[in-house]
Amino acid sequence: MINVLFSAQPQNWADYETPLRTAFADAGLDVNLSQDHPPETVDYIVFAPNGPVTDFRPFTTTKAVMSLWAGVETVVDNATLTQPLARMVDDGLTRGMVEWVTGHSLRHHLGMDTHIHGQDGAWRNSSYPPLASDRPVTIMGLGALGQACGQMLHLLGFPVTGWSRSPKSVQNIHCLHGDDGLAAALRDAQIVILLLPQTPETENLLNAETLGLLARGAFVINPGRGPLIDDAALLAALDSGQVQHATLDVFRTEPLPKDHAYWAHPHVTVTPHIASTTRPETAARVIAKNIVRGEQGQPFLHLVDRKLGY
Numbered sequence: 001m002i003n004v005l006f007s008a009q010p011q012n013w014a015d016y017e018t019p020l021r022t023a024f025a026d027a028g029l030d031v032n033l034s035q036d037h038p039p040e041t042v043d044y045i046v047f048a049p050n051g052p053v054t055d056f057r058p059f060t061t062t063k064a065v066m067s068l069w070a071g072v073e074t075v076v077d078n079a080t081l082t083q084p085l086a087r088m089v090d091d092g093l094t095r096g097m098v099e100w101v102t103g104h105s106l107r108h109h110l111g112m113d114t115h116i117h118g119q120d121g122a123w124r125n126s127s128y129p130p131l132a133s134d135r136p137v138t139i140m141g142l143g144a145l146g147q148a149c150g151q152m153l154h155l156l157g158f159p160v161t162g163w164s165r166s167p168k169s170v171q172n173i174h175c176l177h178g179d180d181g182l183a184a185a186l187r188d189a190q191i192v193i194l195l196l197p198q199t200p201e202t203e204n205l206l207n208a209e210t211l212g213l214l215a216r217g218a219f220v221i222n223p224g225r226g227p228l229i230d231d232a233a234l235l236a237a238l239d240s241g242q243v244q245h246a247t248l249d250v251f252r253t254e255p256l257p258k259d260h261a262y263w264a265h266p267h268v269t270v271t272p273h274i275a276s277t278t279r280p281e282t283a284a285r286v287i288a289k290n291i292v293r294g295e296q297g298q299p300f301l302h303l304v305d306r307k308l309g310y
């Protein structure tokens with residue numbers, strides 16, 4: 001019998017209990033799933049960073065901590081966590097992000113706001129939306145989410161450049177990496193999508209200097225993490241017209257404070273960290289698969305590199 005502790009918000013239990021039980025059974029695992037196993041008996045923790053477990057020291061026999069979240073910046077520095085930490089790579093989460101990124105990219109690309117907000121009885125048909133092939137897109141972060149979004153935008157015809165820490169070769173995406181590739185990745189981009197993790201290296205990556213590399217009137221889309229952007233620099237770039245519009249899903253402080261300049265800015269769209277989320281049915285299968293691997297002595301999938309922070 002494998003003891004799996006579910007440590008997340010109480011309301012998550014209702015969403016996850018049945019999918020997890022089903023996935024464990026389908027994987028042939030004999031699991032005792034509970035929200036309150038004694039720590040010293042726990043084999044695996046299904047973990048949300050906002051759940052009750054914050055001190056991992058009593059979990060002396062725990063083989064791995066399985067995060068329900070893709071972003072692990074709030075747990076990666078936890079000194080009590082000595083067990084392997086797997087982050088969430090979930091097909092449902094990925095599909096949700098692809099849909100959100102594609103929708104917001106097309107909104108800006110097609111200039112949808114002009115007609116949605118400007119319906120005043122005047123027939124103005126002198127200009128047409130450009131083709132995607134004329135609008136270079138850059139995706140910062142070529143992980144599970146960045147690559148999937150890149151493939152969809154490629155299918156729509158956008159020239160897609162991607163930027164990562166280590167060198168990559170990804171079909172349909174012009175890949176650049178590291179400090180040396182940063183300027184080339186951003187230069188003349190018309191849409192920039194941030195899908196990087198929050199780490200000390202990625203903080204303020206989009207700042208006055210890097211925003212200045214973009215094509216004038218570029219669009220910034222951030223479903224990654226708030227600290228990736230120097231907020232003051234973005235507001236200045238929006239006011240000067242260097243950036244035409246920013247669609248932001250994540251912020252340094254969440255919920256975004258009521259008096260934050262982003263709420264009232266005419267060229268900022270705020271969405272409340274809803275770009276995507278882990279989907280219980282698909283995520284439960286990922287967790288079950290990883291526990292099977294653990295039980296068979298195989299390396300866990302999606303392990304976080306604690307030094308790199310993601």
Ligand code: NDP
Binds near residue numbers: 088143165196199
């Ligand atoms: P991955 O870990 O799969 O990918 C991260 C990518 O960022 C990798 O390509 C990595 O490079 C790159 N990267 C990391 N550090 C650097 C650096 N210093 N310089 C250049 N590139 C770097 O993450 P995911 O794609 O799964 O998720 C990305 C982020 O999306 C999450 O960390 C989370 O913050 C956010 N997210 C937001 C959601 C929302 O609803 N708004 C939902 C889910 C996730 P390399 O490939 O070389 O390792």
